[in-house]
Amino acid sequence: MLPLTWPAYRRTAAGRRSAGARDKDWDSMADVTMDIASNGSLQTAERDVLVIGAGFAGLYQLLCLRDRLGLSVKALEAGGGTWYWNRYPGAWCDSESHIYWYTFSPELMREWEWSERYPGQPEILRYLNFVADRFGLRRDIHFNTRVVDG
Helix, strand or coil, rough: CEEEECEEEECCCCCCCCCCHHHHHHHCCCCCEEEECCCCEEEEEEEEEEECCCCHHHHHHHHHHHEEEEEEEEEEEEECCCHCCCCCCCCCCCCCCCCCCCCCCCHHHHHHHHHHHHHHHHHHHHHHHHHHHHCCCCHHEECEEEECCC
């Protein structure tokens, strides 16, 4: 596990947030600093955004923020997302497969074919891995990483 040490979320020199500041006072995006302890050393990296979690929503946020908005972004994931952890016997999606997938890319939709109407956990996990590989998302995900303070 690579613990994320905090405070790692800070304002730029343009305006540090004071103790009494309200959220509406944050008129521009703050920089994010990650201090990740690994093998006894401390690494610091500046990011525009940290995405917490790499499940369906986290992967999509990473893709949009990085590829569409051009932001410097990393996702932090403790394991592998909801469908990584939900491995109990009979874990299936309660939504039909044609609803439970990404629709932002017609190419992606053509490249993947579900094997059943209500996909099970192994197939959903394969799909998420396929999407992560297809869009090169793994390079911007820190696995086995937890936010321990904030």
